Amino acid sequence: MKPTPGIRILLVDDEPHILQFLELGLANEGFDVRTAPDGMTAINLAQEFVPHVIVLDVMMPGMDGFETCRMIKKGGSEVAVIMLTAKDEVDDRVKGLTLGADDYLVKPFSFDELLARIRARLRNQFPMLFGEVKLGRFSIDDRRKEIQYEGQALELSPTEYELLKYMVANHGIVLSKSTILDKVWGYDFGGEENIVEVYVRSLRDKLGDKEHRLIRTLRGAGYRIDLS
Structure with missing residues (x-):
């Protein structure tokens, strides 16, 4: 499934090298990609950029990924949220899904796996894009x-x-x-x-x-x- 032009993805992580790696890879796949280093920047950018998918790290200083997800979903956005966690713990997954996350990935993960998850969310939540x-x-x-x-x-x-x-x-x-x-x-x-x-x-x-x-x-x- 090749994405059509105009599919927007927001990457949120406090680790610059991860943002750079994912941004380059997703841009090469044809997505329109923006990045945010923290939760508050992500919330503001989500209102302006209106992404279809947000890839959101859980463990960030200040506002963590859980609270960021809650705030974004509270605004009524239909965006698909994929949470990234360094912990393969059931409690983290349940908490994220309860707050409105649509999927999760445990670090470390392969780029191909993230790409597959993004495409699955797009097919499920935005079928009209294709x-x-x-x-x-x-x-x-x-x-x-x-x-x-x-x-x-x-x-x-x-x-x-x-x-x-x-x-x-x-x-x-x-x-x-x-x-x-x-x-x-x-x-x-x-x-x-x-x-x-x-x-x-x-x-x-x-x-x-x-x-x-x-x-x-x-x-x-x-x-x-x-x-x-």
Whole structure:
């Protein structure tokens, strides 16, 4: 699986030689790579860089990897976190996974093993990065930023595209307005929740969903897309 351009990886470790080695190797694989020497830098960079994967060392001075992971996941980010630990202890693995980590590697590890873990996380959490995904009557091509419905490409604004992609990817799940705002507009969006209603109305028009049978409104709860 060759990565498509634009896949972003953040490396967090207080050992410069490890950062340099991993950065060079992952850049040669076609990834867009940034590095951070400590937890606070990683948290700030994650907000700016918006990585798909964070490779995060547990044992760092100051803010350790556990707290860094907790803070990053607290922001509602969908990023995949792979934690690096020098201890092959069950307690460390359980703690990391409980705080939101998606995988872990025990030091020392091979570059090929890390690469395999990164690709596995990308396949599981960001399948749309690698080609066209078909869900019910929808076809989503994230590389072209195009969504087709019943074989016809929809004319969507960038925000409409992100909103519809998010709702289709989470079909069958009730999505509140606040959740949609966090995931589509960003957690720091300062506008009103009613903006979601405006965009949902526009999507219904473009989908010909006059009866609201595709994008359903659940009063007091939010919206749900049904693909069946």
